[in-house]
Amino acid sequence: MCTGKLMVIGIGPGAPDEMTLRARSALESADVIVGYKTYLALLTPWLTGKKVVGSGMMQELQRCAEALKRARKGERVALISSGDAGVYGMAGPVYELLLESGWRPDGGLTVEVIPGVTALLSCASRIGAPLTHDFCAISLSDLLTPWTVIEKRLHAAASADFVTALYNPKSRKRTEQIVQAQAIFLHHRTPDTPVAIVTAAGRERESTTLADLATMLTHPIGMQTTLLIGNSTTFVQSGVMVTPRGYSDKYDLGKAMERT
Amino acid sequence: MCTGKLMVIGIGPGAPDEMTLRARSALESADVIVGYKTYLALLTPWLTGKKVVGSGMMQELQRCAEALKRARKGERVALISSGDAGVYGMAGPVYELLLESGWRPDGGLTVEVIPGVTALLSCASRIGAPLTHDFCAISLSDLLTPWTVIEKRLHAAASADFVTALYNPKSRKRTEQIVQAQAIFLHHRTPDTPVAIVTAAGRERESTTLADLATMLTHPIGMQTTLLIGNSTTFVQSGVMVTPRGYSDKYDLGKAMERT
Numbered sequence A, B: 001m002c003t004g005k006l007m008v009i010g011i012g013p014g015a016p017d018e019m020t021l022r023a024r025s026a027l028e029s030a031d032v033i034v035g036y037k038t039y040l041a042l043l044t045p046w047l048t049g050k051k052v053v054g055s056g057m058m059q060e061l062q063r064c065a066e067a068l069k070r071a072r073k074g075e076r077v078a079l080i081s082s083g084d085a086g087v088y089g090m091a092g093p094v095y096e097l098l099l100e101s102g103w104r105p106d107g108g109l110t111v112e113v114i115p116g117v118t119a120l121l122s123c124a125s126r127i128g129a130p131l132t133h134d135f136c137a138i139s140l141s142d143l144l145t146p147w148t149v150i151e152k153r154l155h156a157a158a159s160a161d162f163v164t165a166l167y168n169p170k171s172r173k174r175t176e177q178i179v180q181a182q183a184i185f186l187h188h189r190t191p192d193t194p195v196a197i198v199t200a201a202g203r204e205r206e207s208t209t210l211a212d213l214a215t216m217l218t219h220p221i222g223m224q225t226t227l228l229i230g231n232s233t234t235f236v237q238s239g240v241m242v243t244p245r246g247y248s249d250k251y252d253l254g255k256a257m258e259r260t
Helices: A021-029 A037-047 A060-072 A091-100 A119-127 A147-159 A177-188 A253-259 B021-029 B037-047 B060-072 B091-100 B119-127 B147-159 B177-188 B253-259
Strands: A005-010 A032-036 A051-055 A076-081 A110-114 A135-139 A163-167 A194-199 A207-212 A225-229 A235-237 A240-242 B005-010 B032-036 B051-055 B076-081 B110-114 B135-139 B163-167 B194-199 B207-212 B225-229 B235-237 B240-242
Touching: A005 A021, A005 A060, A005 A091, A021 A037, A021 A076, A021 A110, A021 B021, A032 A037, A032 A060, A037 A051, A037 A076, A051 A060, A060 A076, A060 A091, A091 A110, A091 B240, A110 B119, A119 A163, A119 A194, A119 A207, A119 A225, A119 B110, A135 A147, A147 A163, A147 A177, A147 B147, A163 A177, A240 B091, A253 B091, B005 B021, B005 B060, B005 B091, B021 B037, B021 B076, B021 B110, B032 B037, B032 B060, B037 B051, B037 B076, B051 B060, B060 B076, B060 B091, B091 B110, B119 B163, B119 B194, B119 B207, B119 B225, B135 B147, B147 B163, B147 B177, B163 B177
Parallel strands: A005 A076, A005 A110, A032 A051, A032 A076, A135 A163, B005 B076, B005 B110, B032 B051, B032 B076, B135 B163
Antiparallel strands: A135 B135, A163 A225, A194 A207, A194 A225, A235 A240, B163 B225, B194 B207, B194 B225, B235 B240
């Protein structure tokens, strides 16, 4: 009977204090830590005395397979995702590989997914309160998803007035998707719709820019950027981006302040 | 010059170890903790020696105003949201009240939003990996939002094949919205589309049920429930709900396992 354990850990945006207590305990309890080199570099305080297996970008399946192989041998393995472990994260390929191989939850090898603060939450917190109403997350990477599917979702999100987080907006090789996403949103929303451009939240060189749909492409956007496009009621005032929940339609905000 | 500080803290789903280290430090540093009584009960270890101001449900604006009043007097105030502080959370009304009163970020009173693990992430982690592809969050509460807006978003999410998290699906008084949401999804998706029903994640009496679109309403759904409706590729196997990212279309998963 296998006694190994695979913990798929979302470490949050990057700053060590933005991971959960549960994620920290899991890291501390691990025999071996497997992850993308860039993320492992964020975890230096927790790597001392551990076996560490780092690999390059685009090697998700290899990392999963390595982590599973070690857990099957009886090791206690931490597999690292940035942000949340499930949002476009490692929990997906881990379960796909496991189920493909006939694994069952009661079969010995234990799997635990430990959630974390995904990019749309960490980015939103840095610029105000843009997620106070319905929202969606769309990845612009067409490496594993046909562009027609992504395009349809962009139209749906824009036309139904969701606050929209764009993950993986651009890389050195993929530069056209964000241009098309902007065009689709401009088809449904006004050019002055607020857009937040947050890069490397919680890491060195963090940057935050408030722009709008018309001007968003004049600012730097890269691999570590997440964009948040407001809905039709989102506004920017005094440098803060807010999507109202609707209290002001129902209650007098000034009176709410006076009452106390 | 006001030296007070208002920290709007997302404490995660409820279990004390699912909050971030940053949230814990913020709680520890606060003079006073303001929140909905049910959430304060989850924070008992951090309340000792603090001033605590609890209030009932539906009193969001009063809680915000109370927290702001105290911060303006120079206190260091922690205002509690469950899950994330920005997702349908307290960060929204806080900034609305502040901006309404002419506050500016450089004007003395400091505001910090501390993100946390929102319900869709904590629920997803408990049932597998349903969020490995584009997703959206829709609140079914029509207290502050016209039902026509919610209905349009449900149609958009269902037709564009988003994995969909339903927040606030049902309360004692609101029982029809979830019935209508099911009907809208059945219009666009097959009856066997997987649906996870997660109640009180991270709290006492946590329960997790895997159902499908056809049968979802035969299970208990309440105030503390979040539903996750899969997309057209989401499957359940061995009790695990997975939305594939698309690796298996591009790579041979069996070979990925053999290679290592």
